[in-house]
Amino acid sequence: MTSKVPASLNYPITANTRDNFAIFFAPLSLSEVYDLADDRANGAIVVMSGMVRNQTGGRPVVALEYQAYEPMAIQVFKQIATEIRKHWSDVNHVVIHHRVGRLQVGEISVLVAASCPHRLQAFEACRYAIDALKDNAPIWKKEWYEDGEWSWTKCC
Numbered sequence: 001m002t003s004k005v006p007a008s009l010n011y012p013i014t015a016n017t018r019d020n021f022a023i024f025f026a027p028l029s030l031s032e033v034y035d036l037a038d039d040r041a042n043g044a045i046v047v048m049s050g051m052v053r054n055q056t057g058g059r060p061v062v063a064l065e066y067q068a069y070e071p072m073a074i075q076v077f078k079q080i081a082t083e084i085r086k087h088w089s090d091v092n093h094v095v096i097h098h099r100v101g102r103l104q105v106g107e108i109s110v111l112v113a114a115s116c117p118h119r120l121q122a123f124e125a126c127r128y129a130i131d132a133l134k135d136n137a138p139i140w141k142k143e144w145y146e147d148g149e150w151s152w153t154k155c156c
Helices: 030-037 070-087 119-136
Strands: 020-024 044-051 059-068 093-099 101-104 108-116 139-145 150-154
Touching (some): 020 070, 070 119
Antiparallel strands (some): 059 139, 139 150
């Protein structure tokens, strides 16, 4: 199965009111994302936390700076949830929160949660969500290196 979201988002995207998608300048809250995914029908909630690491390819990193085209990114997040439900129809909640701005090493840059009655589907749906986000969301990061140089890369 591929994580590609169709190139054309011209068809209607039905937002599930049980889902939550956001882009924040402020730090992300792991407990808030967990609570948004929580449901009495769940047997599992899987949360993936992406963090700023201290190196890329062995090159020391001191910070990342994220930028996003927010309206399109939110639409991509919604489309990811739609695609998830095509593969795992019993998913109760999909939550995707991403940071923008300058983040230091150790800060959380993205939180993705999927919840459903069974753990295997929750794991698979969460993995699909982060892979599809990385492949399709209009989010870019600027890596700041220890030597003062920097470079822009497609996130994530």
